[in-house]
Amino acid sequence: MKTRSMAVSLCLLLFASLAVGQQDKAARPSPPAKASCSMGDGATITVDYSSPKVKGRKIFGGLVPYGQEWRLGANEATTFVTTANVTVGGTKVPAGSYTLFAVPDADKWTLVISKKTGEWGVPYPGKDSDFARVDMKGSKLPSNAENFAIAFDKTGAGCTMRVEWETARATVDITK
Secondary structure, eight states: OHHHHHHHHHHHHHHHHHHHHHHHHHHSSSOEEEEEEEEETTEEEEEEEEOOBOTTOOTBTTTBOTTSOBOSSSSBOEEEEESSOEEETTEEEOSEEEEEEEEEOSSEEEEEEESOOSOBSOSOOOGGGEEEEEEEEEEEEEEEEEEEEEEEEEOSSEEEEEEEEEEEEEEEEEEO
């Protein structure tokens, strides 16, 4: 009877810790966020990421060094899921799940689409895990963006993925 009682107690403890873990994600300093775009015919792109804040820090060229791979958000690795074959900045990407990283620079960025999924956001798994590297257009925001954000703007042929934080904006076109 004691064994059964202990097993029930362990199960309850496990479920309670899982529930608390999910609640903790929303309370994190860099809470989870999601962006998605409908590509038509039921096809979608979804990006799950965590949204850190500037908090008075120098982000690009400071906390996030120029010319180095960065996890594109905070906490867990940023995921990119497409339900259809798409073209990202001129590169064909088959339907599937990927991890996104970026290499920011003062005037342009490179989007890194990694084949390796399920990892924590750091360290970058290495170029051997890259599916593709795609140029992004860089520009300055008209005002500071306190929260890191990824969003999609619908275009005639698909979507433009937009990354904004601090004073930087980077975009890449995605078509079906």
